[in-house]
Amino acid sequence: MVTAIKLPLYMPAWTLKNSINNFGKPIVFFLALTPFLRLIWFGFHDGLTVNPIEFITRFTGTWAIVMLCITLAITPVRMTFGWNQLLKYRRMLGLFCFFYTLLHFLTWSIIDQQLDLQAIYQDFFKRTFITLGLVAFIGLIPLAITSTKGMQKRLGRNWSKLHELIYPIAIFVVLHYYLHKAGKNNFGEVRIYIAILGALLTWRLTRWLLKKYKLQT
Amino acid sequence: MKFKLPLISSSEITPQRVFEKRRELIKLAAGGALGLEMSSWFSRDALAQTKLNAPLNPAYNLMERKTSFNDVTSYNNFYEFGTDKSDPAAYASNLITSPWKVSVEGLVGKPRVFDIDDLMKLAPLEERVYRMRCVEGWSMVIPWVGYSLSHLLKLVNPLGSAKFVEFVSLADKKQMRGLGSDIIQWPYVEGLRLDEANHPLTLLTLGLYGQTLPKQSGAPVRMVIPWKYGFKSGKSIVKIKLVEKQPATSWNIAIPDEYGFYSNVNPEVDHPRWSQASERRLSDDKSIFSPKIKTLKFNGYGDQVASLYAGMDLKKFY
Numbered sequence: 001m002v003t004a005i006k007l008p009l010y011m012p013a014w015t016l017k018n019s020i021n022n023f024g025k026p027i028v029f030f031l032a033l034t035p036f037l038r039l040i041w042f043g044f045h046d047g048l049t050v051n052p053i054e055f056i057t058r059f060t061g062t063w064a065i066v067m068l069c070i071t072l073a074i075t076p077v078r079m080t081f082g083w084n085q086l087l088k089y090r091r092m093l094g095l096f097c098f099f100y101t102l103l104h105f106l107t108w109s110i111i112d113q114q115l116d117l118q119a120i121y122q123d124f125f126k127r128t129f130i131t132l133g134l135v136a137f138i139g140l141i142p143l144a145i146t147s148t149k150g151m152q153k154r155l156g157r158n159w160s161k162l163h164e165l166i167y168p169i170a171i172f173v174v175l176h177y178y179l180h181k182a183g184k185n186n187f188g189e190v191r192i193y194i195a196i197l198g199a200l201l202t203w204r205l206t207r208w209l210l211k212k213y214k215l216q217t
Numbered sequence: 218m219k220f221k222l223p224l225i226s227s228s229e230i231t232p233q234r235v236f237e238k239r240r241e242l243i244k245l246a247a248g249g250a251l252g253l254e255m256s257s258w259f260s261r262d263a264l265a266q267t268k269l270n271a272p273l274n275p276a277y278n279l280m281e282r283k284t285s286f287n288d289v290t291s292y293n294n295f296y297e298f299g300t301d302k303s304d305p306a307a308y309a310s311n312l313i314t315s316p317w318k319v320s321v322e323g324l325v326g327k328p329r330v331f332d333i334d335d336l337m338k339l340a341p342l343e344e345r346v347y348r349m350r351c352v353e354g355w356s357m358v359i360p361w362v363g364y365s366l367s368h369l370l371k372l373v374n375p376l377g378s379a380k381f382v383e384f385v386s387l388a389d390k391k392q393m394r395g396l397g398s399d400i401i402q403w404p405y406v407e408g409l410r411l412d413e414a415n416h417p418l419t420l421l422t423l424g425l426y427g428q429t430l431p432k433q434s435g436a437p438v439r440m441v442i443p444w445k446y447g448f449k450s451g452k453s454i455v456k457i458k459l460v461e462k463q464p465a466t467s468w469n470i471a472i473p474d475e476y477g478f479y480s481n482v483n484p485e486v487d488h489p490r491w492s493q494a495s496e497r498r499l500s501d502d503k504s505i506f507s508p509k510i511k512t513l514k515f516n517g518y519g520d521q522v523a524s525l526y527a528g529m530d531l532k533k534f535y
Contacts, residue, residue: 049303050292051355052505053497114508119492127490183490185400185471186300 021085028089032096035063036103053112060104065173065193067097072170072200091147094166098144105137129179136172139165167204170197266428269342271362277345277418284357284500286426290433292499294351295452296401297386297393298433304395305433311392312453314437323383323458326374333437337423340368344427345420350482350516352446356496361441362424367415375411375459382414383407383464384440385456401467407451408464408478409442410525418443418521422450444518446480477535481526482516486535 039059042048049055071093078086113119123130143163145151152159174190174197181190295305317333331339342362350356370382388404390396396403413419420441423430430436435452442449448468458464468476475489484494495509515522526534 048505050288050499051302051497054355056505111505123492126487129490180490183472183475183488184300186398188300188398 024085025088025092029092032067032093035059035100053107057104057107057112060100060107061177064097064100064104065177067093067100068166068170068173069193069196069200071097072166072197076200076203095144095147098140101137101140105134129176132172132179133176136169136176139169139172143169167201170201173197266431268428269362269424271342271344271424271427273360274343274345277343277347279346279348279358281346281348281358282500283346284359288499289357289359289425290431293433294353294448295395295433295435296398297388297395297403297405297453299395300398300400308394309432309436311394312387312432312436313392314432314453317437317455319438319454319457321369321373321457321459323460324376324379325459326376327372329373331369336369336421336438339372340364342423344424347420347441347443348516349441349443349447350496350512352448352476352480352488352493354491354493354496356498356510356512358498358500360426361420361422362427363420363422363441365417366419366421366440367417369421369457370415370459373459378461379459380411381460381463382409382411383456383458383460384409384451384454385458386451387453387455401471403467404455405451405467406464407440407449408466409449410463411459412525413442413522416522416525418518444481444515444522446482448476449480479526479531479534481522481531481535482512483514483531483535484512485514486532 039056042055043052071090074086074090074093078084109115109120113123124134125131143165146155146159146162155162174194177193178187178190181187291306292302293305294302295309298305298308315333318330319333319336320328320330322328341364343364344360344362346358346360348356349359384407386405386407387393388396409419420443422435422439422441423437425431425434430439435450435454438454439452440450440454463478466478469478482493487493493512496512497509513519
């Protein structure tokens, strides 16, 4: 017996470009999820070090800031190289930034602080790096909620305005990381993120200033 | 129709006892094969250690669960080998611990350079189970081997003018890859007041878990001062100097408002970046959801050491 295989009437030629167009999103999704899968794997294979909570907190924090860098890099890279198709990954990457930030926050609040609201409250007011981190996390929430296409339409021009919140958030995030590492005078890794985020924000600031200057003349 | 019972000789039947343990047996076999393959790797550090004859001193025992040898030796700070807590275990193997000399000098009547073999025989070695509280907020329970530093200090006759003791760690770029960083000042210097140094709890430490110290744990000789934060206990010590003035210590120089000279474990005095009221005890019977434990003042050694600080404002002398 022969099983009929249904073929689509139109098959696009296999080219790298077409593949990226068709499979780009799942690939990017999988890549961005890999750190999380790795964390789960570590959990089942005794890979979370002797101090698992510290490890998970730092791991999720690091990936949150990496995702933030990648998300903020989309626009400059797209405009510089004319790779407009990059835009379709921005929402997903931004949501991954929120996802790792949420894990980071939950690890700290539930596992580390045992939901001790008094301790959390005290830390928030007493320790600047906690204040900055929490404010950055809270700032990301409306951005995640309004990331859908529907919300984008509903908010219209205000949507872009709202999402410019990511710039102060990025500064808070870097300060949060910097002040944490200052406790051990250890700025090696922080410098990398300061450089990357600094460059990405400077690019935007320069464009904004140029635009403003041109409009006035 | 008749069924014919298959004939199975009793020798072919897996005994029930074996059958019930089949999974363990498979694991054991796999582990055995892996163990054989990896044994040379596992023992590369272990081989460097020798067993010590050190009976437990019951006066310094704890009824708390010990942190496993593997955890103690794979997670610690030893910035000479890198800032990550897995760096010491990964990179300390280059450390040459024999020959090793410790110079005891400064305001002493009889300055002397001790060979590591002299130190091993200077006083009877004993095992003591101490709590180790890191300033970062985690703690372990560790069976160290050594003897009170006072035995050594007695031999060099400290002069009346000696008020403090300075401990200097090895700083050799060739052996220690972390020395390239500018996080703290090298060599690593720590210090104690002379009365703190003479306190019986202050342990000149030569071993861990009944063996000589693994390289990542500060071989071949280190200090352990159990009522102070871990960084006060210098590792791989090459010089002990008696001085008149309070020594400038590495972490205190780097960030003076966060790491004081005294650095006694104190739940009432926060580190500026985190609370010191509680700690995470690292031992393998804990799941990641087990709560932190309350930090004890002087790490639980208050009955023995609190008198050293009578009348002192410990918030000021943190």
